[in-house]
Amino acid sequence: MPDLKLLYEAVVNGDAKASLAITQQALAEGVDPLILVNEHMVPAMDEVGRRFEANEFFVPELLIAARAMKASLEVIRPLLIARGDKPAGRVAIGTVKGDLHDIGKNLVASLLEGGGFEVIDLGVNVTPEKFIETVNLKQANIIAMSALLTTTMPAMKSTIEALKSAGVRDRVKVLIGGAPITQKYADEIGADGYSENAVGAVALAKKAVAT
Amino acid sequence: MNSRERVLAHLAGKPVDRLPLMPITMMFACQQIGARYRDYCTDYRVLVEAQIRVAETFGFDYVNTMSDPAREAADCGAPVEFFDHQPVALVEDRALLADKSTLARLKIPDPLGGGRMHNGIQAISLFKERVGSEKLVEGWIEGPIAEGADLRGINTLMTDFFDDPAFVKDLFAFVIELELRFAREQIRAGADLIGMGDAAASLVGPHFYEEFVWPYEKQLVDGIHAMGGRVRLHICGNTRRILKGMGSLGCAVVDLDSLAPLHEARQQAAPGQILLGNMNPVTVLRNGTPDLVTAAAAQCHREAGPRFIVGAGCEVPRDTPPENLRALCEYAHQHAP
Structure with missing residues (x-):
């Protein structure tokens, strides 16, 4: 042993x-x-x-x-x-459409995995359709989006709108983060949570699956 | 005293009529002339037009050639992606040095060879022709860890520090030679100041910064000084733990992002070091009000003291309300150092 x-x-x-x-x-x-x-x-x-x-x-x-x-x-x-054990939650994570920056997203993905979540890393430049497909095909119950640029953060809003149009918004919690993101912006676009750092994102995800 | 005279006098420690004003604008400048950002990155005439427009509209004391981090890497052959309305970006999953052995065969591209570096140098020549006696002309290069990350892939480089430190040093040595050649041609074209962006330096702690990054930044700064140039260092992100090193490179200007307190930089930097920054460009400059911006500028000035240049912590975001940027500019226009 x-x-x-x-x-x-x-x-x-x-x-x-x-x-x-x-x-x-x-x-x-x-x-x-x-x-x-x-x-x-x-x-x-x-x-x-x-x-x-x-x-x-x-x-x-x-x-x-x-x-x-x-x-x-x-x-x-x-x-x-x-043997049928379930993870703490299944997270589809990605940097939003038009944005190729991934170091922050990768840190969050690693800490989520370390926190017992199954993480489906969709990479960078992720379209709303890809997030929706992951909810439908892989039953992700959390979507985590990252953006580094003020010019790409609007893609978070359009992804949330696309989730609504596709009829899957109620099946997932949407968490967002990235240098230009604020709690105010998260509230404005109807995200379920925002963390300013990677460690906080794990606590946020745990809270999201507990509610 | 015109803008160029003001900045040069301030850098030399001579009296000036008011605080110099040197905020970084790229996408915001491009928006002033209604151009596509793709064109700003790829056509020096668009960049020059936009920079002169924003400098004249808001009373900046300088113009600069920075557009994206990928000029040198693109000329080395790294895959990059162009966007109509965003900066050129490196494609990390096809990084040029994904295979480390490629470094041994990699040739330094000619900065005047018709590529993206050449385009930046042409911008400097045109700036000199159009506003060179009035505005300070700033060129741009990438620092060792930023350019190393562009060539190797940032995620991979981060683990290379543990896995293959000798490769990291070889990579940075290559980058220094590349950037010195680029800087030399920018100085020859008339750049008064060379901006050096070393964004990824804020991702490593003081241990790796001191062992791997600082010595190469120092080589680069010393090399530019030997050419008769001056350096403005800008490192995006939280640099709180490496302020002492940043402040002892001998740069003319240390330009700080908003996460590093200016008063700590003032305590740790060499005496007389000019500091620039550093209000939060999103929460204060873009999302705030003119009064908030003025208060933040005053706070920065108090913390930095007289050896100070007005600017934001990083690039002025594209959709910043003009009245907020005007408040930042008016602070400089109305205050002596």
Whole structure:
């Protein structure tokens, strides 16, 4: 039985090889995969988020921690799906149409995944139709949109309107973020939530699925 | 004292009649002449027309050639996407240096070879011809981490710091040579000041900034000084943890984004360092009122002290109410340093 504290440390330190090796060994010895996620990896990503918020970690540290977590999740997720375990929520995330900036979106996606959500990353320059398709085909219950530019943020409004026209607005919570976004703008366009940072986005998503 | 004389005197520590005014405008300037932003990025005549219009309408003390971060990368062969009404953007999933071994074969493009860099240099020549004795002419280059991110892909570069630090240093060394060549031609064309944007520097912490970024920024700044040029450093984002380094590069102007407190920059920068900024361009300048803008400008001035130039934290957004921008400008027009 491996020391599972080492899994926590491997994720926090961004050591993907160690994270994967400990996960594989633990699974081979019969440890419940959900225990690995909930008791070790989620707390590890919480700690990464805390350090990021406290300016102890920066983007490189956060990205390698996320990479370590993903290495383990890749072997864990099929086991959870096979036995019918449900994620905390299913998030379709993307940078809106016309905008190719993705570093902030990627940080949010990683922390959401670390928070126990299934994340469907639609990438950049995502059309409203693509978001709608993901709600319909993959049953996403949260849509998370990012925009870096004041000139692309109107695409958030048009996406929300498209969700209404397609009749799926009531099936999803819409969360938005990005440098030019404010709570006032979120209220104006009828989004369900806004966070000014990546750590806050996880709390927001948890709140959104709880209501 | 005209605009150019005012800025140059202020940079030299000589008396000036009022605070210099140098806000960054790109899409806002383009909107003033009703042009497509695609044309602003690709046709230097459109950029020059728009910059002169906005500078004259609002009483700016300078004009600049900045339009998007992709001039150098595009000339190196990086895939970029053009939009009618937005800045040119790098296509990260097809980044030029996705395969690191490409760096060894990558040639530095000729800045006068008819590409996007050449277009920027032509803008400087036309600025000099039309307003060169009246307005300060500012060129633009990318800094080591910004250009490195454009060539390698920003997400990948962030993990390269851990995975392959030697590659990061090789990449930045290539970028320095590229940017020095670009800067040299801009200075030859008549640029009074070279703007250096190093946006991604705010994403790494002080450890990586000091080890990897600052030494190359310093090489670039020193190289431009050796050519007889001056540098305005602008780093988008939260630079609070790297202010000391930014303030010790020897730049003529350190231009701060809104997340870094000016009073902290004043404490940490070298004595006499000129600071520029830094009200929030969205929540204050675009979404606020003229009174709020005036109050924010006064607050910035108090925090920065007399070695100060008026501007916003980053680009003036395209749909900023003109009366708000006018309030920012009037602060400079009506106040001595």
